[in-house]
Amino acid sequence: MSEALDRIFKARSIAIVGASGDPAKRGNQATRKLQADGYDGAIFPIHPKADEILGLKAYPSVLDVTAQIDVALICTPVGTLPSVLAQCGKKKIPGAVVLAAGFSEIGPQGERIAAETLEAARAHNVRLVGPNTNGVFNLHNRMNMVGVQDAVPGNIGICSQSGNMMLGLVTEAKRRGGVGFSSYVGVGNQLDVSLAEYLRYFGQDDDTRSAVFYVEGFRDGRAFLDTCRDVTQTKPVIVYKSGRTEAGQVAASSHTGSLASSFTLSRDLLRQAGATVVEQSDKLLSVAEGLSKLPVPKGGKVAILADGGGHATVTVDALVDAGVELARLSEQTVRRLRDVLPAAASCVNPVDVAGGTDDDPSVAALCADILLGDDSVDLLMLIGMYGGFAARFNPALLQNEMATSRRLADIAARHGKPLLVQSVYAALRTEPIEVLKDLGVPVFVWPEPAVRCVSELIFYARARDRNASFPLLEPGEPEREGSDILAAVLADGRDAFYEHEARDLLSAYGIGTPPQFLARSRSDLHEAARELGDRPLAMKIVSRDILHKSDAGGVRLNVHGEQALSDAYGSIVASAKAYDGDADVHGVLLSPMAQPGVEVIIGVVHDPMFGPVMMFGLGGIFVEILKDVAFRSLPMSRADAGEMIDDIQGSTMLDGARGQLPVDRTALIDLIIRVSRLALCHPDIVEIDLNPVILRHDGYDVVDARMILKAKGH
Known part of the structure; x- marks a missing residue:
């Protein structure tokens, strides 16, 4: 447990910087609330001129206090923060709760103040809660720096980016009875202490049996997932994620990239880490209560x-x-x-x-x-x-x-x-x-909230067992052949693979791909027909300037016979030039037509909050319409891959709809795991889009493969 956070939440002495005799001031309100609740630690009002505030001896600065101070509640304006934090550092106060607003949320000037504040805190070894927080409470310690009324002690911890959400939980708990709280922190701007650090604290706090997080945005989503995976082995973590994920910032140059902007991504990744994700705020307290009380x-x-x-x-x-x-x-x-x-x-x-x-x-x-x-x-x-x-x-x-x-x-x-x-x-x-x-x-008025609590308790039990039993599959060393393919693309200055290169890279990681032939001119078609055999072929444009081949008229299917190949070649090149007169046409890729089956999409995107993320769903032309997809963070386990397949609404189609044979799920899981290894071994590839992959009872065909590289300078 972080010593600084432990001393903040379990403070035995508090300095109120900006204490006041004015009842309208926050420094006065905080002092009065601590006194009213019977806080038995020491309270040190800090005021440059007053000798006494609310019956307590006042001090010009924290440096004038001779006793040890565990936390400073800073109620002064933003401009005072660097100097106040410097004094806290000299006094060896481990943490400060900063109420002031007016930082990055107000633009460049606020960002400058925020940077100066963080620099001062780190230079003087002071951890910051906030700024722009409404405070911290620990009801077992009778330390209420928030001023909220009627908060009942219990075993649920709250970490929230909204003070009103905390108030709603506290008020509902008071009305219902039988449920209460251990500690609360309003995270504010997360200038210093992150959500993951608060989660680690609650995970190790003996007074907390379950932790509720109201989250609007993650500063470091990957750290939160990693911490959540550990903490949920010992206690439940309940998350309400509001709004839409910031993953929408990713460039939508593939289906994978565009679909990653959905709320589904945050929900799936949190659940993978073992968190209980509640999507209705009125269910938050009942679920947290049930998970905190029940075995x-x-x-x-x-x-x-x-x-x-x-x-x-x-x-x-x-x-x-x-x-x-x-x-x-x-x-x-x-x-x-x-x-x-x-x-x-x-x-x-x-x-x-x-x-x-x-x-x-x-x-x-x-x-x-x-x-x-x-x-x-x-x-x-x-x-x-x-x-x-x-x-x-x-x-x-x-x-x-x-x-x-x-x-x-x-x-x-x-x-x-x-x-x-x-x-x-x-x-x-x-x-x-x-x-x-x-x-x-736990007692409920209506059956549905009780059932929701039951289903989430069962989910938590299974997620905990899954994460304990199935290790994450780390990628190991990159394949030499794969590294050579990537190096050639980078050397060519491109931001995307040609499709035949993408297929070759898949093959380097043991992923089955169909035979292919790159025709650079019509004269190559005879050799292509000889190598690929006398069967219907698919033909696609290969150009660094054309990612969406169908949009450019660059695809022909079921082409059979040399004359038909020649006609299709000419038509594809002409369509590509009509679509983009400056397009660099590298050639036309030929491969055998795939056998029918269930079309799915498998992709990887580098999310700005969570890092590399795998996507699976129904594919083909309807992927953007149906959006029936599921996500998992990488690295993942084989159990994660299996659950991701089951998560999509159309998963029953994989079991043999309308008399068809069920697809080979073992082969599908192997494919997903191999794609995850490829993505982790080559982080320069920021998007992988295999769509469609056609699944059958005896394997699969990767029909189309697209890979996007990290933009230069990023």
């Missing part, structure tokens, strides 16, 4: 215990929509349930007690114990009106129901399996509901 399940099969058919049906529908599997109960479990439930009860999953708990809520605990004891059940959902039997039927049931709440929590803990409750009485916060919450059982 990680060993599998993904769910049992439902319900006291009514309506909510049970809604729950089943939501589970099916989420891809969650219902457990098949053992015969012994069914028999035991029949022994304790009325004859009208349904004892298959979902279990409907048919009024069996109306006059004795403790029956719910008996059934829960039976269900959680079944080896086929990994998670249990208690659905309906639990927590409201006393209110609904008979007030005399209250003590029974409260005792049952305690038993339910104990049963779940004893079996080590997650238990979630959905109750129509949750919003009323009845006493039995509050007992459940206090004992760590």
